[in-house]
Amino acid sequence: MDVILKMSKEMLSFWDRRAERFENFTDKRIKGIRKLVGKIAPFVKSFESGVVVDLGCGPAVPGEILESVLGSPIIGLDFSIPMLGIAKTRLRSLIRGDVFNLPFKGGSIAVIFCINVLSDYAEKTRAYRQIYDCLKKGGAFFYADYSENDEFWDMNSKIYPLVFGMKPSVSREPLPKMKKDLEKIGFKIVSKHLISFKMKITLEEYINHLSTRPQSNFRKEKREVVEKIAQTYISKNNEIGREFFLIHAQKLE
Ligand SMILES: C[S@@+](CC[C@H](N)C(=O)[O-])C[C@H]1O[C@@H](n2cnc3c(N)ncnc32)[C@H](O)[C@@H]1O
DSSP states (O other): OOOOOOHHHHHHHHHHHHHHHHHHTTHHHHHHHHHHHHHHHHHHHHHOOOOEEEEOOTOOOOOOOOOHHHHOOOOOESSOHHHHHHHHOSSSSSEBTTTBBSSSSSTEEEEEEEEOOGGOOOOOHHHHHHHHHHHEEEEEOOOOOOTTOHHHHHHOOOOHHHHTTSOOOOOOOOHHHHHHHHHHTTTTEEEEEEEEEEEEOOOOOOHHHHHTTTTOOOHHHHHHHHHHHHHHHHHHHHHHHHHEEEEEEOOOO
């Protein structure tokens, strides 16, 4: 049976093609990822035992950091084989699977964390439900993604229509909505956090990031207007404001 649902198939080919590029972007994200994992780690450490899963692990940068803090193995899950190929260099336990169709037994997992994955999807409820079902009673879900105030995605929202002819498909939702959706499934919200950091990126690197995308239609005449917009977000010392949200939710029963 195909483990990847039809709804995920389009995203799958996107991530298969992007695995290498995403890995190469690690040095830009690492500051934020370290901050985020630093926030999650003490909570995860307080669980005495149990399986910990990195959902949508990608190249497993957050997974590797968390594993080294915990000192015990975690399981990385991703649907993209090229991503899992890179993750192999960082984590030992890897599973191919779909966040909308999880391959775990109900009530079997102590902790699930999921970073920058669900923003790929406008409709997230099925994933929330799958996560809830797989968690043990008392289990924790750490859910982190781009916040509504993330300036990098604000900038992309203005520039992508000029370069790619469409807005980015990244779905950034208000925190109160996500809280309500999780509570509807049965989660208790333990805490919410906003994690801000400055990402180093030069205008040249950003333009290069846009113009080397396979679907890019970045004609020379657009460069001037794109630069003008980008300069309003990227500071003179080559930094842009990034912000992740982090929701710590718990399965009560
Ligand atoms: C932006 S990357 C984030 C990777 C990692 N969590 C990190 O923060 O470095 C998104 C990852 O989610 C994976 N992904 C997206 N949709 C998925 C799905 N439906 N099932 C499993 N993995 C998925 C992609 O393959 C990709 O590796």
